[in-house]
Amino acid sequence: MIDLLAGFIQQLRAAGLPVSLTENLDAMEAVRHIPLEDREAFKYALAATLVKSNAHWKAFETVFEVYFSLRGSDLSHGSEEGDGQGDMDELLERLSSEVAAVHGGAMEALTPEQLAEMLYRALQHADEAILRALARQAVTRFAGMEPGRPVGGTYYLYRTLRNLDLDAVLERLMAGARDQADGLTPLEERLVRDEYEARIDGLRKEVEAEIRRRLVMDRGVEAMAKTLRKPLPEEIEFMHASKDELAALRRTIYPLTRRLAVRLARKRRHGRKGPLDFRNTMRHSLSYGGVPAEPKFRYPRPAKPEIIVIADISGSVAAFARFTLQLVYAISSQFSKVRSFVFIDGIDEVTPFFEGIEDITEAIHRVNTEAGSAGAGR
Amino acid sequence: MAPTPRFGSVPEVREGLRTVDYLADEGIAGVVYLADRLGKPVLIEGPAGTGKTELGKSVASMTGSRLIRLQCYEGLDESKALYEWNYKKQLLRIQAQRVAEEDGAAANWHDIEEDIFSEEFLLTRPLLEAIRADEPVVLLVDEVDRVEVETEALLLEVLSDYQVSIPELGTVSAHQIPLVFLTSNNTRELSEALKRRCLYLHIDYPDLEREKEIVLARVPGISEHLADQIVRIVRSLRTLELKKHPSISETLDWARTLLLLGLEGIDADQAKATLHILLKYQSDIAKATKELTVAEPA
Numbered sequence: 014m015i016d017l018l019a020g021f022i023q024q025l026r027a028a029g030l031p032v033s034l035t036e037n038l039d040a041m042e043a044v045r046h047i048p049l050e051d052r053e054a055f056k057y058a059l060a061a062t063l064v065k066s067n068a069h070w071k072a073f074e075t076v077f078e079v080y081f082s083l084r085g086s087d088l089s090h091g092s093e094e095g096d097g098q099g100d101m102d103e104l105l106e107r108l109s110s111e112v113a114a115v116h117g118g119a120m121e122a123l124t125p126e127q128l129a130e131m132l133y134r135a136l137q138h139a140d141e142a143i144l145r146a147l148a149r150q151a152v153t154r155f156a157g158m159e160p161g162r163p164v165g166g167t168y169y170l171y172r173t174l175r176n177l178d179l180d181a182v183l184e185r186l187m188a189g190a191r192d193q194a195d196g197l198t199p200l201e202e203r204l205v206r207d208e209y210e211a212r213i214d215g216l217r218k219e220v221e222a223e224i225r226r227r228l229v230m231d232r233g234v235e236a237m238a239k240t241l242r243k244p245l246p247e248e249i250e251f252m253h254a255s256k257d258e259l260a261a262l263r264r265t266i267y268p269l270t271r272r273l274a275v276r277l278a279r280k281r282r283h284g285r286k287g288p289l290d291f292r293n294t295m296r297h298s299l300s301y302g303g304v305p306a307e308p309k310f311r312y313p314r315p316a317k318p319e320i321i322v323i324a325d326i327s328g329s330v331a332a333f334a335r336f337t338l339q340l341v342y343a344i345s346s347q348f349s350k351v352r353s354f355v356f357i358d359g360i361d362e363v364t365p366f367f368e369g370i371e372d373i374t375e376a377i378h379r380v381n382t383e384a385g386s387a388g389a390g391r
Numbered sequence: 392m393a394p395t396p397r398f399g400s401v402p403e404v405r406e407g408l409r410t411v412d413y414l415a416d417e418g419i420a421g422v423v424y425l426a427d428r429l430g431k432p433v434l435i436e437g438p439a440g441t442g443k444t445e446l447g448k449s450v451a452s453m454t455g456s457r458l459i460r461l462q463c464y465e466g467l468d469e470s471k472a473l474y475e476w477n478y479k480k481q482l483l484r485i486q487a488q489r490v491a492e493e494d495g496a497a498a499n500w501h502d503i504e505e506d507i508f509s510e511e512f513l514l515t516r517p518l519l520e521a522i523r524a525d526e527p528v529v530l531l532v533d534e535v536d537r538v539e540v541e542t543e544a545l546l547l548e549v550l551s552d553y554q555v556s557i558p559e560l561g562t563v564s565a566h567q568i569p570l571v572f573l574t575s576n577n578t579r580e581l582s583e584a585l586k587r588r589c590l591y592l593h594i595d596y597p598d599l600e601r602e603k604e605i606v607l608a609r610v611p612g613i614s615e616h617l618a619d620q621i622v623r624i625v626r627s628l629r630t631l632e633l634k635k636h637p638s639i640s641e642t643l644d645w646a647r648t649l650l651l652l653g654l655e656g657i658d659a660d661q662a663k664a665t666l667h668i669l670l671k672y673q674s675d676i677a678k679a680t681k682e683l684t685v686a687e688p689a
Contacts, residue, residue: 035587039429043590046428047401047421054401057421065586067436067577067593200659200683204623207630211599304482 015041021080025063028072036063052081078222079229125176128154133182136212137189144212148219151177156224169224177220179213287311317349326380327357355380397427397454397527397570412608413442413449414601422592423450432550432571434535434589439576440638441594447531447572456527456570461517463537472545473555475514481507508559518549521569528569535585536575543582546573550588597639599626605639610646620657621646628669628679637669645669659683 018041022032039062047058056077064073128150135143155176156169186209187202293309301307322341324334334355341351352364367376398404405420415423423446426433435443451458461472469475484507515523521530532546549555553565573589575581597605599622606618621642629636637645645668654661663680670676 031583033583033587039431039590042429043425046425051401053417054421057418058425060418061422061425061433061590061592065434065589065591066580070593198659200624200657200662203627203683204620207623207627211626301479301482302486304486306479306482 014044018044021059021076022063024076024080025073028076030064030069030072032063036065078225129177129182132177132216133185133189136182136186136209136216139212141215144216145219148216148223152220152223152227169228170221173220173224174217179217183209183213319350320348320352322351322353323360324353324355325357326355398424400424407453408449411449411453413445413453414597414605414608415446416597416601419446419592419594422590426570426590429590430553430568432573432589433592434573434575434581434586435592435594436575436577437594438596438636438638440640441596442639443574443594444531444533446594447529447533447574450570450572451529451531454527454529454570456529457524458529458531459517459521459524459569460531460533462533463535465537465539467538467542469545470516472516472518472542473549474516474519474557476508476559477512477514481512484512510560513557513560518546519555519563521571522549522553522555522563522565524569525566527567530569530571532571532573534576535573536578536581540582543585547584547588550585596629596636599623602626602639602642606642606646609643610650613646613650614655617649617655617657618646621649624657624662624683625669627683631678631682633670633675633678634672635670635675641669 018037022037022040025032040059043058043062044055047054049055059077060070060073064070128147131143132147132151134140135147151173152169155173157172183206187206190205190209191202287310290309290311294305294307297307297309298305320341322338324338326334338353341353351367352362353367354360355363363380366379398407401417401420401424404424405415405417408415408420408423422433425431435446437443447460448458450456485503488503517530521528535543535546550571553568554562556562573585596602602622602625603618606621607613607615610618625637625642625645645665648665648668649657649661652661652665662683666676666679670679
């Protein structure tokens with residue numbers, strides 16, 4: 014058991030998670046209190062002691078899934094293979110009856126059209142068991158996995174999903190819902206779409222897990238843990254970030270600006286106390302029998318500077334300019350006046366765009382669309 | 392160091408929390424159970440309004456313990472969190488001594504010093520109070536991310552050894568290990584030292600079924616149909632890129648409002664009219680209104 018955990022922690026460290034010795038000991042202590050046959054509880058016990066930041070949760074989950082996927086049996090918890098087999102048999106029975114109801118034929122013999130039909134029905138009724146079986150079937154059929162082939166899991170995932178054509182399925186589901194209800198109000202339509210999207214997302218995750226399981230079987234745990242490693246959010250490079258990653262970055266930056274503002278405001282308030290207010294101190298000392306127990310100070314009156322921002326918003330540095338503007342406006346309470354100018358080859362004042370708008374991204378959007386042409390020096 | 396455990400098993404924690412109308416998932420119950428067994432504090436992070444503070448309160452009422460709460464803010468210091476000498480009273484004590492001297496009593500500096508640094512002149516603040524309590528207590532340190540990094544160090548001794556050192560008095564150790572919950576809205580990264588001493592729990596927005604259960608449990612008299620519609624609209628809103636996503640508490644407020652208005656189902660107009668309960672920024676409301684009414688291009 015100790016060896017097993019030590020190996021797991023080794024993998025976590027390899028994935029870039031900082032795991033200290035104390036946390037290691039805590040984890041060992043924690044698993045003693047948890048029933049080992051409960052896989053979920055085991056996972057949460059490890060997570061609570063080893064992962065100390067939500068950003069690392071994904072990495073932890075991946076390493077956990079991979080590392081403990083095949084050892085299930087010798088840990089006696091969640092012996093997935095055995096249970097899985099039992100489930101599978103039962104499932105296959107249900108499936109074949111379902112299939113028989115539709116077309117009459119075993120799963121392997123299904124034509125792609127029949128498979129798509131089953132997928133459609135399963136998604137419509139949110140039948141998780143069938144969806145899981147379908148995910149397996151889809152991977153077998155479409156991923157084209159070959160043992161020992163040095164390709165990443167994302168490649169297989171892409172191949173499988175392309176063949177399933179989930180976008181078309183979503184459209185069909187929507188059409189089905191519309192027919193059923195004789196036309197939907199926009200609100201209902203949106204809710205139904207969200208529901209189906211969530212289900213399809215579940216299917217996608219199922220496919221991903223299935224591919225991972227097979228890759229682990231093929232290559233072994235240690236090798237897989239290495240290839241599956243995803244970069245942690247703090248390691249993303251600004252210039253090469255994808256759209257999702259940029260959104261994540263923005264979310265990280267937003268509290269940062271607020272934090273700066275709070276901190277500066279606090280420095281102003283407490284950092285430099287005003288001079289001693291002798292009168293006030295004496296007046297208060299009366300209540301302590303003439304002893305000046307509570308010194309009073311005058312309020313400081315710091316000077317606030319004016320600031321002028323000149324931002325280059327041409328394509329190559331636009332992302333940085335955006336960040337700077339966001340920062341300046343977050344701490345604008347620290348300045349008596351903020352004026353901002355943008356330029357590409359001519360310069361233009363954009364201060365009014367930021368007035369009375371609380372959503373800085375919208376203001377920046379307006380700068381780009383409305384002032385953009387003027388900024389281009391016409 | 393091993394007191395009698397409060398809980399027997401994880402499901403027991405979960406059931407217990409359910410009786411006080413807090414619907415915990417597997418992870419939350421597991422961490423609370425471990426916190427008790429290992430005698431470690433729990434650091435709870437997550438978006439605002441997902442029931443972090445509520446968890447602390449619920450655990451207190453479930454175990455029948457007293458809740459001691461320390462609300463953190465910028466500029467919180469030792470004298471507000473740990474203890475403070477009541478120096479006004481000390482001054483009075485010295486003055487009284489001087490009056491006594493004039494009447495001819497002998498002045499003994501050592502006695503006075505002993506006297507003014509005794510428990511009588513000590514003002515206990517939440518952390519010390521939790522340590523000194525004889526009955527079981529739950530200590531809730533709320534929004535710990537608001538204090539500065541330097542002030543965080545104040546908490547360390549309390550959290551790891553459950554003791555407070557007062558130079559003039561000595562060390563005060565805990566009679567019983569309190570259950571400690573720290574909540575953080577993640578406005579800044581907490582120090583490694585603090586994190587290392589805690590179990591970590593991240594509470595995110597619940598999934599559809601759990602949120603519906605929460606609405607049904609917390610808003611008496613709401614119909615299943617309405618609750619279902621509410622949580623589905625809320626989920627829809629959470630997929631948008633908003634400044635502040637609707638939290639569970641706002642969902643509950645919204646559900647209560649709709650119930651008061653006597654609505655059985657929500658259509659787009661009613662949703663729009665009451666949107667300001669869910670969203671607190673004008674720009675967010677404008678965006679959501681647009682998204683909810685205009686159908687996406689099919």
